Amino acid sequence: MKKNRATIHDIALKLNITASTVSRALNDNPRISDATKKKVLKVAKQINYQPNHIASALRSGKSKLIGVIVPTANRNFFSSVIRGIEELANSLNYKVIISQSYDDFDKEVQTVEALLNARVDGIIASIAKTTENVDHFQKIIEKGIPLVLFDRITNLLEVSQVVIDxxxxxxxxxxxxxxxxxxxxxxxxxxxxxxxxxxxxxxxxxxxxxxxxxxxxxxxxxxxxxxxxxxxxxxxxxxxxxxxxxxxxxxxxxxxxxxxxxxxxxxxxxxxxxxxxxxxxxxxxxxxxxxxxxxxKSIPMGKITAESFFELLNAGSSSPVAKKTILKPExxxxxxxxxxx
Amino acid sequence: MKKNRATIHDIALKLNITASTVSRALNDNPRISDATKKKVLKVAKQINYQPNHIASALRSGKSKLIGVIVPTANRNFFSSVIRGIEELANSLNYKVIISQSYDDFDKEVQTVEALLNARVDGIIASIAKTTENVDHFQKIIEKGIPLVLFDRITNLLEVSQVVIDxxxxxxxxxxxxxxxxxxxxxxxxxxxxxxxxxxxxxxxxxxxxxxxxxxxxxxxxxxxxxxxxxxxxxxxxxxxxxxxxxxxxxxxxxxxxxxxxxxxxxxxxxxxxxxxxxxxxxxxxxxxxxxxxxxxKSIPMGKITAESFFELLNAGSSSPVAKKTILKPExxxxxxxxxxx
DNA sequence: TTTTAATATGCAATCGATTGCTCATACTAT
DNA sequence: ATAGTATGAGCAATCGATTGCATATTAAAA
Missing domain, CATH: 3.40.50.2300 (Response regulator)
Incomplete structure (x- = not known):
């Protein structure tokens, strides 16, 4: 019932070092000696330490969350693309929030708002059929948050896009x-x-x-x-x-x-x-x-979309590469x- | 490019009051006068204040996120249930993280771990076909986190469940x-x-x-x-x-x-x-x-599952009502x- | 008029991890 | 032997909102 969750301070206490050192050790910072890192890791396992992503997100500004907006997940195409995205994202320690616009413009706007408020690190989207304008997507770009569109794209936006021909x-x-x-x-x-x-x-x-x-x-x-x-x-x-x-x-x-x-x-x-x-x-x-x-070509599309996304994410604010990838359908x-x- | 996001402090500064007052005003706390609330709301809108859910989650321990685990979203049944859950959740200001186990036991365990680390306020799940034991779900219960199962349930767990007959x-x-x-x-x-x-x-x-x-x-x-x-x-x-x-x-x-x-x-x-x-x-x-x-009966099932979930959430640690709802299929x-x- | 009780707001600690900067120690080079 | 440079670790501020406790103001009761 109680939330006796272990924190880095608990680890620090046990080892008689400071929380900052523990934090750095856990993040494999080169400034920490291998010996200390090993000890920290050991104690962390011992007391079943689970990092608090919320705290980390607050301080670092990185939530390690990616928002994916699709018209509906209940479609072989979209769910396959999502799967492709998930696979790469998870392997890079990112989590994916799937949200559906149900092909509704208003819902899409709300969803973007919600994802932004959840402080996702970036958004991947396929536009709703009823979408009338792309101001909400423009807002994402203006905030400097990576955005990649796939399949249902628009020419009104200067962003990376992945489509079939x-x-x-x-x-x-x-x-x-x-x-x-x-x-x-x-x-x-x-x-x-x-x-x-x-x-x-x-x-x-x-x-x-x-x-x-x-x-x-x-x-x-x-x-x-x-x-x-x-x-x-x-x-x-x-x-x-x-x-x-x-x-x-x-x-x-x-x-x-x-x-x-x-x-x-x-x-x-x-x-x-x-x-x-x-x-x-x-x-x-x-x-x-x-x-x-x-x-x-949903599977490759998911993979490539995710790759474009992470490329953008890693590029940071520099070189806003708006890359367009076109796959050949069959x-x-x-x-x-x-x-x- | 810059993250000039407005905070409650900005509002406080403008109105010459403290952040705590702003926070309480925004949360409609009865301890704040209507006049102040109105002013706060007005300035909030003016400077386009968007609450930082991460910060709020850290302090309050409530992330306002619900994790939903399904074998695959690419199924009419599951996506309909998800939609039912989403509708109620969104109306209560909760966001839904959909994750798929792909009917794989290991993936399901990882997913539970990931959701727990993301500090979701609760989990709704339908069990994978290959699941061998339910220790990972047991862990959720032990942490006192609300858990509701639907459709693919198990008798090994004392939790609220929603199924058809x-x-x-x-x-x-x-x-x-x-x-x-x-x-x-x-x-x-x-x-x-x-x-x-x-x-x-x-x-x-x-x-x-x-x-x-x-x-x-x-x-x-x-x-x-x-x-x-x-x-x-x-x-x-x-x-x-x-x-x-x-x-x-x-x-x-x-x-x-x-x-x-x-x-x-x-x-x-x-x-x-x-x-x-x-x-x-x-x-x-x-x-x-x-x-x-x-x-x-996927739509009613989604709705009822979500209702059971929020019932549990609101009950808190008191009265662990493990309710089982059975719907008649057609x-x-x-x-x-x-x-x- | 003084006391009591509301009412409205402020103060400061807190959530847990991160990070720029400082500091101590040890080692190398002159 | 002394200045110079890694190297490893600590200090303390910070992210933005929340909240228990204290305080100030005002209204009602005695």
């Missing part, structure tokens, strides 16, 4: 659909303020153009890209009798919804309509037919998009 | 399979040290018995319940020519694997084999056929388990 991924996918016979491809897009959706749309458009197909704005839709959005939009398109023979979605969730609605309306996939998503969520391989999608071709001839 | 959920499901004609039902189970798997197995067995069907140990398998485990086990069972006409899995992931293997081997689901999972992961409704499963019947007659 969304244009390339989308281009490859749409090109693949066209090569398999599609001529009228619907595209599910989202908030163009978010770079990735903008880039994917550009990839879609460029692939069409390069194949001599005109871009038809009627085929491009904007939504939150959830399953329900996919369902709704697909139904609307079917009802409106717009001619189409393919669907390329910026999200696996909405393409899933589209697939359901297509089947419910008697469309054969891939015979009549070919579809492809983006993200390589595990369930895309479970569906009937399995869905063609784009793998976002098109995963499955049955939903190919001619079964 | 796994026996009931399993019983309902197996009974439903039997009512739809199954007589030889395979069961995918896992580490019986984890209560939920033990209970689900009991529910399975009791449903069989109550329907006059003998329990055949050959039909009960133990694994990690991942998709791959489901695939492997299903294939083994098919290869071994064991007679079966139904599968009830303690996890949606392994039943997904089983479904794939069944289809690959030419079995018709549900005509020849009826299947059901547990957890109501979103993808179970995407499959062909959609999979019958059990919903675990059988979600889909095509994979019903006669299409």
């Amino acid at each position: 969304d244009h390339y991924g989308a281009y490859q996918t749409v090109d693949h659909l066209i090569k398999n016979g599609c001529k009228r491809i619907v595209h599910f897009s989202s908030n163009p303020r978010i770079n990735i959706y903008h880039e994917r749309k550009r990839g879609y458009e460029d692939a069409l153009k390069d194949n001599g197909i005109e871009v038809d704005p009627k085929l491009i839709t904007f939504s939150n890209l959830q399953l329900e959005d996919g369902r709704r939009i697909m139904q609307e398109i079917i009802d409106s009798k717009i001619d189409f023979d393919g669907v390329f979605s910026s999200s696996d969730y909405s393409i899933m919804g589209a697939l359901q609605v297509l089947k419910e309306n008697g469309y054969k996939v891939p015979e009549q309509v070919k579809i492809a998503g983006f993200g390589n969520e595990p369930f895309t391989s479970f569906t009937e037919p399995p869905i063609t999608t784009v793998d976002q 098109l995963i071709i499955r049955k939903s998009s190919i001619n079964n001839s | 796994d026996h009931y959920g399993a019983y309902q499901t197996v009974d439903h399979l039997i009512k739809n004609g199954c007589k030889r039902i395979v069961h995918f189970s896992s580490n019986p040290r984890i209560n939920i798997y033990h209970e689900r197995k009991r529910g399975y067995e009791d449903a069989l018995k109550d329907n006059g069907i003998e329990v055949d140990p050959k039909l009960i398998t133990f694994s990690n319940l991942q998709l791959e485990d489901g695939r492997r086990i299903m294939q083994e069972i098919i290869d071994s020519k064991i007679d079966f006409d139904g599968v009830f899995s303690s996890s949606d992931y392994s039943i997904m694997g089983a479904l794939q293997v069944l289809k690959e081997n030419g079995y018709k689901v549900p005509e020849q084999v009826k299947i059901a999972g547990f957890g109501n992961e979103p993808f179970t409704s995407f499959t062909e056929p959609p999979i019958t499963t059990v919903d675990q 059988l979600i019947i889909r095509k994979s388990s019903i006669n299409n007659s």
